[in-house]
Amino acid sequence: EPEVTQTPSHQVTQMGQEVILRCVPISNHLYFYWYRQILGQKVEFLVSFYNNEISEKSEIFDDQFSVERPDGSNFTLKIRSTKLEDSAMYFCASIGQAGNQPQHFGDGTRLSIL
Amino acid sequence: GQQLNQSPQSMFIQEGEDVSMNCTSSSIFNTWLWYKQDPGEGPVLLIALYKAGELTSNGRLTAQFGITRKDSFLNISASIPSDVGIYFCAGSADAGGTSYGKLTFGQGTILTVHP
Numbered sequence: 001e002p003e004v005t006q007t008p009s010h011q012v013t014q015m016g017q018e019v020i021l022r023c024v025p026i027s028n029h030l031y032f033y034w035y036r037q038i039l040g041q042k043v044e045f046l047v048s049f050y051n052n053e054i055s056e057k058s059e060i061f062d063d064q065f066s067v068e069r070p071d072g073s074n075f076t077l078k079i080r081s082t083k084l085e086d087s088a089m090y091f092c093a094s095i096g097q098a099g100n101q102p103q104h105f106g107d108g109t110r111l112s113i114l
Numbered sequence: 115g116q117q118l119n120q121s122p123q124s125m126f127i128q129e130g131e132d133v134s135m136n137c138t139s140s141s142i143f144n145t146w147l148w149y150k151q152d153p154g155e156g157p158v159l160l161i162a163l164y165k166a167g168e169l170t171s172n173g174r175l176t177a178q179f180g181i182t183r184k185d186s187f188l189n190i191s192a193s194i195p196s197d198v199g200i201y202f203c204a205g206s207a208d209a210g211g212t213s214y215g216k217l218t219f220g221q222g223t224i225l226t227v228h229p
Contacts, residue, residue, distance in 0.1 A: 004156075031215055043157065043202065043219040056216055091156050095215050102147055103217060105156035 004106035006092050012112045013082055021077045021109045023092030031095040032075045033103060034067065036060065038088045046090075049075065079111075087113045116141050120203050120220030127193055128228050135201060135223040136187040143205030146179050146186040147217065151200045160201075161188070193227050200224050 005024045013019045025032050034046040048055040049067055057065075066078045075094075079086055089110050093103040120137045127133060137146075145164055149157035161172050163179035163186060170177055176189045186203055203220040 006156075033215070033217075035217075042221045043204075043217075045216050045218065048216055093217075101215075102145075102159050102162040103215060104159065105149075107154075107156045110154075 004092055004094055004104055006090075006106035006109050008109060009107070010110045010112070012114060015084055015113050016081050019079050019082055019111065021079075021090050021092075021111070023075045023077070023106060024073050025075055025092065025094035026096070026104060027073075029094035029096045031055075032067075032069070033093040033095075034077045035091045035093065035105075036088045037091065037108075043091065046077075082111075082113045084113050087111055116143075116205070116207065116218045118203060118205055118218055118220040120223060122223060123221065124224040124226070126226045126228065129193060129195060131193055133190040133193055133197070133225060134187060135203075136185060137203035137205070137220045138185045139205060139218075140184070141207070142183040143207055143218075144183065145206040146177070147204045147206075148175075148177050148186070148188045149202045149204060151202060151222075153199075157202060157204075190225075193225075195227050195229055198225055198227050 007022045032049040035043050036046050037043045045058050047057040047061045064080045068076050089108040091108045092106045095101045095103050118137050118139050147162050148160045151157045161170050161177040166183050167181045168179040174191045200222045202222045204217040206217050
């Protein structure tokens with residue numbers, strides 16, 4: 001069964017450094033999402049992306065965050081200057097088309113900011 | 115913003131027992147999803163519900179989309195040790211346009227099953 005893949009599985013970065021998290025959504029999916037889960041807490045929506053532009057973003061997704069679909073397969077989340085509170089699991093998800101489709105999640109990237 | 119209240123926060127049960135958990139919201143959702151998350155992994159879809167009143171089963175799991183569109187429950191029958199994990203409800207307002215598919219998650223229910 002097709003799946004969403006994320007790399008790396010674990011990223012350790014010094015505070016203030018830039019980090020790029022990568023996702024390969026399910027092929028032929030059209031809607032893409034990033035979510036965040038701080039340890040022990042619920043999953044929180046960050047941003048949705050469709051037709052090469054951001055559809056919606058949450059309050060968490062401030063100017064330090066950006067997303068990009070640089071080619072036909074990858075979907076990236078960049079944090080420009082990481083803060084300690086950015087430490088979390090980051091999940092990518094995708095949906096195929098409008099209508100009754102559930103979001104499929106990757107296994108996430110654990111981001112640790114030192 | 116939209117909030118989902120999920121209960122209970124945790125459950126400790128004996129193998130073979132049935133389990134029930136639910137989510138409620140102050141606002142309407144047009145899609146309800148139930149996910150299970152194991153440590154270090156992403157949420158795995160268990161059941162998707164798209165119609166008010168819908169009752170759907172997946173093996174030992176049964177979930178219902180509340181008729182008011184503001185609640186959903188998940189039942190697990192005859193629990194087994196591998197049911198251990200965190201269960202999340204998630205809802206989507208799915209109003210089309212910019213909010214399509216954005217999921218709001220509940221706080222999760224931690225399930226422990228004793229053999």
